Amino acid sequence: xxxxxxxxxxxxxxxxxxxxxxxxxxxxxxxxxxxxxxxxxxxxxxxxxxxxxxxxxxxxxxxxxxxxxxxxxxxxxxxxxxxxxxxxxxxxxxxxxx
Numbered sequence: 441x442x443x444x445x446x447x448x449x450x451x452x453x454x455x456x457x458x459x460x461x462x463x464x465x466x467x468x469x470x471x472x473x474x475x476x477x478x479x480x481x482x483x484x485x486x487x488x489x490x491x492x493x494x495x496x497x498x499x500x501x502x503x504x505x506x507x508x509x510x511x512x513x514x515x516x517x518x519x520x521x522x523x524x525x526x527x528x529x530x531x532x533x534x535x536x537x538x
Contacts (some may be wrong), residue, residue, distance in 0.1 A: 494523040501527035 458468040469477075478485055496505045497520040506516035520526065 490519070493519050497523055498525050 456466070460469040460474060461467070462469040462473065475485065478488075493505070493509070493511075493516065496509070497516060500508075502516040502520040503513055505511075505520075506513040509516075
């Protein structure tokens with residue numbers, strides 16, 4: 441990875457709306473570049489992804505999380521069980537009573 445001058449780097453970061461700006465102006469970092477950078481920092485990617493998914497299912501029902509991240513409901517439900525949460529009462533708590 442090439443080093444950019446401080447002034448160019450600062451200008452680039454200030455003008456970007458992206459949390460993780462890429463090298464092309466106005467574009468986010470590519471998934472492959474993000475993966476390479478995280479591996480250089482010795483971040484275990486699979487463990488990080490699984491931890492994020494398990495936290496997500498603590499915050500919302502597995503079916504909603506699955507749709508949000510594009511995973512199969514079965515996979516997300518397995519993570520929910522492993523996280524110790526079950527949103528079995530979710531529908532009844534949010535169904536209007538007549």
